[in-house]
Amino acid sequence: MTVHSATERSDRSDKRERILLAAERIFARHGFFAARVSEIAKEAGVADGTIYLYFKSKDDLLISLFEQRMKQVNEALRTAIAGVPPKDQLRAFIKAYLKLVHDEPGAAEVLTIELRQSSKFMKEYDNPQFVDFLRMLGGILAAGQQRGELDDTIPAHVAARMIFGMIDELALAWVLARQPSISTGTPGTRPKKFDIVRAADWVVALVTHGLQLKEKSP
Amino acid sequence: MTVHSATERSDRSDKRERILLAAERIFARHGFFAARVSEIAKEAGVADGTIYLYFKSKDDLLISLFEQRMKQVNEALRTAIAGVPPKDQLRAFIKAYLKLVHDEPGAAEVLTIELRQSSKFMKEYDNPQFVDFLRMLGGILAAGQQRGELDDTIPAHVAARMIFGMIDELALAWVLARQPSISTGTPGTRPKKFDIVRAADWVVALVTHGLQLKEKSP
Amino acid sequence: MTVHSATERSDRSDKRERILLAAERIFARHGFFAARVSEIAKEAGVADGTIYLYFKSKDDLLISLFEQRMKQVNEALRTAIAGVPPKDQLRAFIKAYLKLVHDEPGAAEVLTIELRQSSKFMKEYDNPQFVDFLRMLGGILAAGQQRGELDDTIPAHVAARMIFGMIDELALAWVLARQPSISTGTPGTRPKKFDIVRAADWVVALVTHGLQLKEKSP
Amino acid sequence: MTVHSATERSDRSDKRERILLAAERIFARHGFFAARVSEIAKEAGVADGTIYLYFKSKDDLLISLFEQRMKQVNEALRTAIAGVPPKDQLRAFIKAYLKLVHDEPGAAEVLTIELRQSSKFMKEYDNPQFVDFLRMLGGILAAGQQRGELDDTIPAHVAARMIFGMIDELALAWVLARQPSISTGTPGTRPKKFDIVRAADWVVALVTHGLQLKEKSP
DNA sequence: GATGAATGAGGCTTCATTCAT
DNA sequence: GATGAATGAAGCCTCATTCAT
DSSP: OOOOOTTOOOOOSOHHHHHHHHHHHHHHHHOTTTOOHHHHHHHHTSOHHHHHHHOSSHHHHHHHHHHHHHHHHHHHHHHHHTTSOHHHHHHHHHHHHHHHHHHOHHHHHHHHTGGGTOHIIIIIOOOHHHHHHHHHHHHHHHHHHHTTSBOOSSOHHHHHHHHHHHHHHHHHHHHHHHSOOOOOSOTTOSOOOOOHHHHHHHHHHHHHHOSBOOOOOO | OOOOOTTOOSSSSOHHHHHHHHHHHHHHHHOTTTOOHHHHHHHHTSOHHHHHHHOSSHHHHHHHHHHHHHHHHHHHHHHHHTTSOHHHHHHHHHHHHHHHHHHOHHHHHHHHTGGGTOHIIIIIOOOHHHHHHHHHHHHHHHHHHHTTSBOOSSOHHHHHHHHHHHHHHHHHHHHHHHSOOOOOSOTTOSOOOOOHHHHHHHHHHHHHHOSBOOOOOO | OOOOOTTOOOSSSOHHHHHHHHHHHHHHHHOTTTOOHHHHHHHHTSOHHHHHHHOSSHHHHHHHHHHHHHHHHHHHHHHHHTTSOHHHHHHHHHHHHHHHHHHOHHHHHHHHTGGGTOHIIIIIOOOHHHHHHHHHHHHHHHHHHHTTSBOOSSOHHHHHHHHHHHHHHHHHHHHHHHSOOOOOSOTTOSOOOOOHHHHHHHHHHHHHHOSBOOOOOO | OOOOOTTOOOOOSOHHHHHHHHHHHHHHHHOTTTOOHHHHHHHHTSOHHHHHHHOSSHHHHHHHHHHHHHHHHHHHHHHHHTTSOHHHHHHHHHHHHHHHHHHOHHHHHHHHTGGGTOHIIIIIOOOHHHHHHHHHHHHHHHHHHHTTSBOOSSOHHHHHHHHHHHHHHHHHHHHHHHSOOOOOSOTTOSOOOOOHHHHHHHHHHHHHHOSBOOOOOO
């Protein structure tokens, strides 16, 4: 849907978007540091210099890409939980997130992997969209705690991070499992492919009931 | 304990270890890509070329560092769960892992952040120590499932990944929160510092019982 | 008088002049090489491409600017010595030149500094206006020599260059001294500001009588 | 004497000097801005990167070159006036300077032309060696004024600048006249070649007695 | 004539790696 | 084994110039 052919030149004025799309692909292919600006330009069908009409630097390109995609994710999540009864919002949130990963693996790759490639990004860049994401999730949990539905032993913002960790790791495992293995290494070490959408139910189950079976009452 | 002074020159033949230690510090400080081999050499108190007597390349240095540290982690975890009753091993495993993060933040930073900085590392390198880690955790879960103590709806290896995601994310949040914030940005966006060791209990609680309160029986 | 507002857009067809004016300001501000064509365009209130309707290249812009200003200088000098008794022309010439520097420091900066920034300009460009300048000055000197008023030991064209060197250096020192010192360096190294118009008398004095006091006769 | 062959590779440890020599030649050939670092490296017989072991940047190379050469000039001038009776020092100074220009035209070219190519250099860099030069010359003049031998109407530091302007302009004219004319322009516009050493006498004559002939007393 | 988005050649600089000592 | 000066490939980015509108 949002993926354009690299050679498409019809629309103008969407050059910025074309560059972002190209960057997403190239970053996913090689990683941020190994990605070459000139290769992104070629993939976008523009001259090298053109990129610098829309972005200040390669770093800015990564940050802009991340912000745009994360913003889209946040919007989709907000839509997904709108109109859903509060007690079902957590499930809706998690399912929607993993559905997005499934539908837009390129974007997911940027969010799970490239995001962590730039120390600058990790250590110096305050990340409003990610904060927004955590606040949304934390808000759902806090509301549940206030309604007395959720255990409030764990601070909502910590629980939010734990849940993010779970689904982010699943997304990462799934995205990497999709890669045709380049390595000549021993087979079997790569995570087995699994159904990321179905995994949403597992996450919800773990988060709601935990793993421990109730002791069977007599 | 394992931290040597950079200027220590006493023992010879431990040069390899000195270099790994220096690399850990420098990688933690700047990230893998921004780290300079010459800076690692200086920190280790050796000449640039000496590093290449012990490691094939900068990449090899990262991988060796990761493997060594992860191996130590795995050994520590194995020790931590040895002699512990099966039903308590999951708790012991999680607590031990987060305790290690707390005691060796430098190593934790390498494991949580730098690990993801090299695409090579993420995509091309089959990672025996990480596989070992996941197998150990998965084994604990599978055993619990077989004993009928744990819900076996979720495949053990997926549950292991989810749990790893949780504790890795907590470790990451905690490690980053330790950084003196360089940015002049708006305060409050940086994750609040929390007690990583105490957080172990939260993780165990979430994993065992989940968040949902039992419906109050009348 | 010759300085137009950068935003002035009234007269059309004087675009060429507006561009020259803008170039003068920007060259004076940053130097020829550091000056950006796009900045000149902005200062002139025209599009980048428009400059190329009036000038072949950035080099051509510098040369055109120099020629135009030098031509104006030569015209002003010719006017200044017209009708002046031959024996007073040298004095009139020098005073007029330094008066121009004082009144049009922007133009002076182009003539004294930027002129030397382009190797092309210095080495490959035959400079008719500068030749004209030297001929005018040399002519005054040669006439004085022929009238027997001036020492003819020194070839007139060499003397002309020496005099030009003197007043050009004074102009340069004066122009640079006008700059608000950006450097935080030790004070006192920047040339002290002096009265460039009054300095004309010193030049005339040096050129006519030299520095050496006549030996007092008993 | 100080000019080494570009291909000479015998001496090591004089690499820094070889690079300076190469830079002098290349700057003289193309000008600072048009000079390519890689061409300097080739001329010096070193790799591109080697230059950056000895100089921080291309700018630093120009500044270092200027400082070193100007320092040599100042030392030579100090030697030239040492032991000379005060009243003859001005003559000795001027003659020595123009002799240096004659003997080291490459260095002269850097001092007269390239020096002015970098705005940075002209406007932001406080130039201790040039200040030293002017102080030496100003000191000679001031001493003469105090001894009552020289006219003190003109401030010594202004007179020093005027004299510098004269000899610098002569040096420039002479250096440029040496160039094989690349231009296809009209002949005759290039300054005629003259004897720069002999011109020293003219400068001294002008500075001491001026151009004006004493009116013949009856 | 005027525009300004787009171009793309090319430079300065970095830094992992080598190798003569 | 150890050194560290030297290498040189290669990338990010700039900016004068063009040309379709």
